[in-house]
Amino acid sequence: xxxxxxxxxxxxxxxxxxxxxxxxxxxxxxxxxxxxxxxxxxxxxxxxxxxxxxxxxxxxxxxxxxxxxxxxxxxxxxxxxxxxxxxxxxxxxxxxxxxxxxxxxxxxxxxxxxxxxxxxxxxxxxxxxxxxxxxxxxxxxxxxxxxxxxxxxxxxxxxxxxxxxxxxxxxxxxxxxxxxxxxxxxxxxxxxxxxxxxxxxxxxxxxxxxxxxxxxxxxxxxxxxxxxxxxxxxxxxxxxxxxxxxxxxxxxxxxxxxxxxxxxxxxxxxxxxxxxxxxxxxxxxxxxxxxxxxxxxxxxxxxxxxxxxxxxxxxxx
Numbered sequence: 357x358x359x360x361x362x363x364x365x366x367x368x369x370x371x372x373x374x375x376x377x378x379x380x381x382x383x384x385x386x387x388x389x390x391x392x393x394x395x396x397x398x399x400x401x402x403x404x405x406x407x408x409x410x411x412x413x414x415x416x417x418x419x420x421x422x423x424x425x426x427x428x429x430x431x432x433x434x435x436x437x438x439x440x441x442x443x444x445x446x447x448x449x450x451x452x453x454x455x456x457x458x459x460x461x462x463x464x465x466x467x468x469x470x471x472x473x474x475x476x477x478x479x480x481x482x483x484x485x486x487x488x489x490x491x492x493x494x495x496x497x498x499x500x501x502x503x504x505x506x507x508x509x510x511x512x513x514x515x516x517x518x519x520x521x522x523x524x525x526x527x528x529x530x531x532x533x534x535x536x537x538x539x540x541x542x543x544x545x546x547x548x549x550x551x552x553x554x555x556x557x558x559x560x561x562x563x564x565x566x567x568x569x570x571x572x573x574x575x576x577x578x579x580x581x582x583x584x585x586x587x588x589x590x591x592x593x594x595x596x597x598x599x600x601x602x603x604x605x606x607x608x609x610x611x612x613x614x615x616x617x618x619x620x621x622x623x624x625x626x627x628x629x630x631x632x633x634x635x636x637x638x639x640x641x642x643x644x645x646x647x648x649x650x651x652x653x654x655x656x657x658x659x660x661x662x663x664x665x666x667x668x669x670x671x672x673x
Contacts, residue, residue, distance in 0.1 A: 392483035401513040444470025462493035482625035584657040586646040588616030589626035
């Protein structure tokens, strides 16, 4: 991703906090709104092109098949992803149909969130997003925040767009999305003077690690690879490993399976949404302490890359 584009995008998103949240949240709490809204908008843009197909599938299951409980598989097939939304809303339609009545917007927004598949609902819950939108509605800023995230001057979609002046807005790739997440989290951590262990491994360091692990066996790489990170954060180590193998040692019939564990609800939610976006299995990412509970005890992995948070106390473990 072009770093100038990346920095401009991060700056725009960062400015949303100052423009809309200054008198509603203390500065240290801006991330509680900005990070989940970035994730939500990204998922929203991916689902927009298939919205009608998903609604048609819902109608078919309810009216033709008389289903009382919707079948996930056809809905995922209709959306093109391992997640979907069955409500009539998108963030854009929430904004375009909104009035000055924040409570109506809140009700519609909650209807929108309730329409997601269970795997996205878990992410929403980990971010505590429903509580945030209720708080913003109560302070009359929910509409302002939605307006910023659907602005034609910001492009969180995987397609090239044009702003109202005709300027091209580059597509945001999945890799670029990862950079945006991590840069925003880094900035929030610096603002809040977070403790050691809260920062993310630089991409350059991850690239060095992948060279050290895979280069010596490049001629003997199996066609089915499992990779595990027991302290996976937002998933950067896992996705960079996948990108490295696919780019440096491509094989059309190679499958790479990513597994991870993360104790922090917020970064777990980001990692899981990243897996969904990229077509990996989000169920392979688990929340909780690697030391306390080993949910992968029956698994054997081909490779493990990790950068545990050495700077924090492990006494409670």
